[in-house]
Amino acid sequence: MSLYLGLLSGTSMDGMDACIVDFADDGRAQLIAQHTTPYPDNLLAELRALMHVDAVRAMPRVARLDAWLGEVFAQAANDLIERSMLKRSDITAIGSHGQTLHHDPHGDYPYSLQLGDPHRIAERTGLTVVADFRRRDIAAGGQGAPLVPPAHAALFADTTETRVIANIGGIANITILPPKNDPATPVRGFDTGPGNTLMDAWTQRHLGHAYDRAGAWAQSGQAQPDLLARLLAEPYFAQVAPKSTGPELFNLAWLQARAGDLLDTLPAPDTQATLLELSAHSLMAAIEANAPDAKRALICGGGAYNTALMQRLRALAKGMLIESTADYGIEPAWVEAMAFAWLARQTMLGLPGNLPAVTGAKGLRVLGAIYSAH
Ligand SMILES: Nc1ncnc2c1ncn2[C@@H]1O[C@H](COP(=O)(O)OP(=O)(O)O)[C@@H](O)[C@H]1O
């Protein structure tokens, strides 16, 4: 038995996912405890506010938020350990992704900034923490994202068939998994574009809810082909991989700029329906173009619970099966946090965590830094 604890909050900022994973010696992973802690309202408000102020005024707020988030992540880990009834000392390490504040792998000094002071997590939990996974890949010339594909391979690769894993979080990413009996073909993957982030933002603006449960509001409207065409004209969709993106690009200002006058003339539910269609189209187009021979796509991330989105994916899939990772033994909500437990284990074993064919890094790298328990 070797236990690792994964801590993750994605761009949706819907809550901190904490999970404990048991890895067998051969690497097989089993999820044995899990819990989501929502961010406190004042923390969420500060995170959202900070994304809209200029850098100089933000400096002390960023530094304070790093410490605050460290405490909150540590609490999430401690809560889960208590609930799980496991012995703390049985957990080898915590893999903490941190909260992304900004991701820009394109500039003259590319970066990806995650907050959530790992020192505090180590101090409050008494456990070794592995964190800061993305920056090593970026230093090696990569995008620093997506990092989940090798974990997807460990969890879901099949012996004989090519399959796709699609993680629909705030941003959507895909992993194309060649069969295990074809080790010469590399695992590929990239961010396809918006997952839930635009739908969430539109729902927050018009309904005041965090998200559109089951996509019901979207289903009350009609997707508008003119608007969809304008949104799909975004150059990111046509870029070749490696590529990664975030809410820095796909946000309501982007929607306003792309949609122009159309946005003011359409009923809000029609725009929501079109945003759902945008997520479905951009994802399926990426799968079709990059994995035409895949038999099935397994969906994970919060988007798997959006039944309207799942319906549209199935309608667009042209014969490819669209399934949930739940059908393969892992609830969609836990795959990404499990991936950070997996990444922590790689680092602790001195093994690489990135895939150069995915991120574009110059080579395999052991990711992150180790913050000792004592
Ligand atoms: N029942 C549901 N119906 C519709 N959407 C859902 C549901 N549950 C979760 N989601 C969506 O999933 C998002 C969270 O997904 P998650 O995988 O945690 O993303 P991230 O990795 O960005 O945090 C929510 O913001 C919401 O948009």
Ligand SMILES: [Mg+2]
């Ligand atoms: Mg989340």
